[in-house]
Amino acid sequence: MRQNVPAFTDMLAQSTHSAVHLEMRDAYAVGDEKEDFEAWRNGRRTDWEDHESWWHPYYQAVADAVARGVAVRRARVVSEPVSEYIRYEHFITQANLIAGEQVRWLPRSRATDIAFPGNDFWLFDDRVVRVNHFSGDGAMLGCEIVEDPAVVKLCAAAFDSVWERAVAHEDYQV
Template structure:
């Protein structure tokens, strides 16, 4: 029987100290973001001065968590030269930063000696791991929450190793 996974926003609302996200794919095709990526490829650019057009519940959840004192960090391991999707993701990361996330980028060639989990994940308070499962094309097919000390420790260790080497968003050039 499939596991019932709480929403990301609910998990973030229960978070007290830290939420870290490790992304390791060079392309994603997740929900509305796939449509936004296609529009970006056609030349559409976000009007950052018109917050109502791009601010949505995800960003509000991040902002609320940061206001409560939760440190939210995201690290992305990317191949270089980067894919067109990563160029898009770099552009829209401004929204994550405005919401209060700290974001860094690590070129994949600098991650060779880091033991990385097999899947992207969120780690909440160094305890709960929310794993995202994707198809080869980047479509999210499943999520699971793991409450296991060993898995949390592996994910935390991997994230921190990536974070130490990664380039802050404002300094990473695509």
Template sequence: MMPSSVPSFAELLGQCERSAVHLELRDSYAPTDRFEAWKRGERINWEDRESWWHPYDQLIADTVARGVVIRRARVISEPVSDYIRWEHYVTRANITAGEEVRWLPRRRATSIPLPGNDFWLFDGALLRVHHFSGDGAVVEDEITADPEAVKLCSAAFEAVWERAIPHHLYKI
């Protein structure tokens, strides 16, 4: 499916009624200005919510307020990359918005059949699969309701979630 024909994340989340789960499998993604600032030593003033609260955070908060459970699991290598160290730091925003987040060290994932790509799964039925270049830039997103892909991704997420460490307990 061409990227222009893929519904936006906001549209997909807006149609979601029960659950949205996100599995991340990479140790780094394309650098952002926020990541580069963090690497220079800049830190977020968590007390000044207006300075860090983004439209994404509001979308998540609004969706959770409708009763949708949003869970994110990250499979990561240890020792962690700088990018993962930064993600762990900024996950406070995800948690504040209402996401549940867990971390699974890759060595504990060996016996889990994992898909080859990061994904979002909406209401256990519709996948938004992320395709990345080698340097972590998004190449395109693909939407599918293929029953086999949905089954694999759902089972993989649940297996990761069961073994993963809740954010507040995972120390870097």
């Protein structure tokens, strides 16, 4: 993995027309989210009306990009029945939607014939891929930037195939 990867929010701020994210894991253990997941498991639910309690720079960056006309889309490929973590993620996706993201879900059983890259990624403006690397237990190991046209093409094709088949968030039941 290359070092000195630009901050995600900087990459999103530089996007002009699209930022797409493909997630393919059934569990993540990233930073503060571990604590939020545990709180959710223990019954705490977010008050979506109280933006101040959950809104953070990521959501603001998405809202700013969407306001500039950038289409921000996220697709998740998930195993069914879904894991407890995916049920949590489905709940907290409301924050992504409020920020302006479009989110869809694809059951892994409907993805057998899609060629996937080996890692989750963000693709900005169909030209730059930000690859996310995770450990086996879902901890973020780091990121790398890839601009190789073949990798960009693979990631774009994978995302587009998933997006076409996936179910809109509001219609996906966990």
